Amino acid sequence: MPEQKIAVEVDGRRLTLSNLDKVLYPAEGFTKREVLDYYRRVAPAILPHLAGRASTFLRYPDGVDGQQFYEKDVSRHAPDWVRTARLVNSGSRGGSEVNHHPVIADLPTLIWAANLAALELHVPQWTVGSRGARHNPDRLVFDLDPGPPATVVECCRVADRLREVLAEDGLTAYPKTSGSKGLQVYCAVRTRQPERTSEYARAVAESLASESPGEVVARMTKAVRPGKVFIDWSQNNPAKTTVAPYSLRGREHPTVSTPVTWAEVRNCTSVADLTFTAAEVPDRVDRLGDLFGGLTGQRMTLPRSR
Incomplete structure (x- = not known):
């Protein structure tokens, strides 16, 4: 079945949403449309706790029964209006890597993340400055x-x-x-x-x-x-x-x-x-x-x- 897409406008930003009827929680028949609607409704509460923080996504493109993966670097596919924080992260083998973490400060960015099936949003206990500097823990x-x-x-x-x-x-x-x-x-x-x-x-x-x-x-x-x-x-x-x-x-x-x-x-x-x-x-x-x-x-x- 071809991928279903629709174009929407969210607070002045153009977004392309895909596969809204895809079931992401099979046990309840809970779809991506319902995931998007949840994050839309809870946005006023969640956004203050995401703003200024370098997020990590845990994505479930095939639903919770499928493969999931963490995503720290969204530089390859984020719209140019999504704020990112360029951070050097220590690698598991002792090296380092540069990741462009998404910083979710508004409803369009939140909906963009949800459309990626980023069901889980993880944040550190510190914020980043306007130029990407890590602040001390808050x-x-x-x-x-x-x-x-x-x-x-x-x-x-x-x-x-x-x-x-x-x-x-x-x-x-x-x-x-x-x-x-x-x-x-x-x-x-x-x-x-x-x-x-x-x-x-x-x-x-x-x-x-x-x-x-x-x-x-x-x-x-x-x-x-x-x-x-x-x-x-x-x-x-x-x-x-x-x-x-x-x-x-x-x-x-x-x-x-x-x-x-x-x-x-x-x-x-x-x-x-x-x-x-x-x-x-x-x-x-x-x-x-x-x-x-x-x-x-x-x-x-x-x-x-x-």
Whole structure:
């Protein structure tokens, strides 16, 4: 069947959309048209968390049951109006490569990305300047990953304790689901040293693991993780990214990495309590607003030590 294309205008930009009826989530019959509509509806909430950040796409051109791939460099196919950040990235074999990362600051760029079947949008904990310079981290993240049979329910118990620890250090914490198995906790921070967020996060994670060794682990070793919550502090490494708030996930169903309230965290008793899909999130945002909005406001200085 020939590729179906239509031309549209989005906020003054001409876009060519393709294969809108292609099913990207077979378990629900969820199509690319519905993916595009989801990102259109959630744009006011997601764009502030993408703007100024060098994005990495996780693309699923044949849907979530097909092959997927990460894309950092869009220089070969991005329209000339898409802003990109030219960044040198360290290669896995010790070398380096230059990538032109997309910087998603407006609705046309967001829709362009969605049309590429970039279901997942990943961003670092730092922004880039107008000339592409990397700024120091402005976000601190703790990625809570449950080792089966633990679930997001156990993550919630750990997250609430983590919130208390961060509050003692003068930091305001914001939780969101990963859209997969776990939970993530963020803070808006200010630091002059890029490595400080990783150092601080590691100290907090190891402190909680020492406090509750039967429930929490701060080491990545898989053998020590069953039944416990792994606090992945390493996601603060400037070379790493985390899934953006309100991003879809490439799972069986169109789940979304969704900001939640601390009341929802404390009241969580089942996985279903903190599972949100593309069908639910836009209305949830209309009702609750952007629960991650505080992250774009005042940043607090990281404690010098812990």
